[in-house]
Amino acid sequence: MTTRIERRFADLKAKGRPALVTFIMAGDPNGDTTLAVLKGLPAAGADLIELGMPFSDPMADGPAIQRAGLRALEAGETLARTLDTVRAFRESDAQTPIILMGYFNPVYIYGVERFVADAKAAGVDGLIVVDLPPEMDSELCLPAIEGGLNFVRLATPTTDEKRLPAVLKNTSGFVYYVSVNGITGAAAPDTTAVAAAVERIKAKTALPVCVGFGVRTAEQARAIGRHADGVVVGSALVAAMEGAAERGTDAVVEAVCGLVRELAEGLADLKLAAA
Template sequence: MTTRIDARFAELAKQGRSAFVTFLMAGDPDPKTSLDIIKALPKAGADIIEIGMPFTDPMADGPSIQAAGLRALKAGMTLKKTLEMVRGFRKDDDATPLVLMGYYNPIYIYGVDKFLADAKAAGVDGLIIVDLPPEEDTELCLPAMKAGLNFIRLATPTTDDKRLPAVLANTSGFVYYVSITGITGSASADSKVVGEAVARIKRHTKLPVCVGFGIRTPDAARAIAESANGAVVGTALVDALRASLDAEGRATSKTVGAVADLVAALAQGVRGAKQAAE
């Protein structure tokens, strides 16, 4: 089974470049604007789009992404509406891979089997569930793979060689390497250290390795993309979105463009990477 994620990485490998992966929270600052932003991302240069599922207790996220989740929840965003948003995106774009990222609790409440069937039907390609360790693969990971969705796992600087095989055992799509210890948006990634970590992970898997956390500028994205198969940016995009809102936290005429423009600049950084490495 080839998913859109597999197809996209195969295509990028042919072009000899890394993927630019964007993250935004579903429903931030409101469902309509959120869909408009996500629709604008592929044209701006996003190769893969991660969509956050808003949750009341996002313990791995820093203040920016937590605030985005709260804005989305306040605007009435739910998991059901997140899947509706995916369907809305798929009306015009059947190629760009979409990954839902978040926590297990909303999925558990929704019902695992129903969620997987609805997510697949809506056009979701993969899941990143940050609070489900490999020991709990039977909960969601194995059923997700059976349903034809990639289950993408996080590896961190503290994931040692003994732990890696367990983390990679049922992973598909790509491996998401968290470049810093700590919460999202809290520090900058060191490209040399990241390069060594990516090489280490690649000794254990043939899957593409994408690196996220701590990438805020085109130069940082370029540096990461030289050693990794993809660079993931979330906090910087969420911050650009927030900066475009009015005093009441509502979308303005600048909101969609503010995010799309930053995506375009970061995408240039990622696209410049491989040429620099050759």
């Protein structure tokens, strides 16, 4: 049985267009605003949505996403509330894939078996857990796959030919290529280097390859989208949420969805290199 993620990429491949993958932090600046933004993202042009699971020690995240996680935790966000948000989103959207992204600690505390079952029941489609290497697949990756969730793995500029097979072994849904070394939002990606990396990864897997970290503008998204199956934008959207938060939920929704519309327009008439 195919997942929403797999069906969405198949549909986009048929159209010959790269995916726009958007990231926001659950509970930032509060649960109601997160849900309002989530509901607005698909109409604005988001093809898949990554929803951050806030954690107190986000070692791979840049300042914008770190602040978002802290705001969410201070507002009382928990993993259970994040799943409730997904459940509420599913009441009006049965098609848009949702991927939870974060760190293993909150999942471990929640209980892996319980988490996988509850996430699936809530309408989650996949997981990205940045601090679980392939050597720890038995901890969450394999239980997630058995439970019907895709497990998306990160590849980086330092993932060499020897390491790549291990990274790809149990990955499903898509491969997330981190375009720059370091933390999220720290630098703009080098398009030439990204193109070469995507080509190298696609030679080893039939999975779609999405590129993220550092993509902020429609122009950057378009440049990356010429080579990748999808473009991931996170820090720019989180910064837009932060900038509009004091003006209330409606302002946050418009700020984030306005940027997503610009990004989507940049990809709208772009054809996949492989299409």
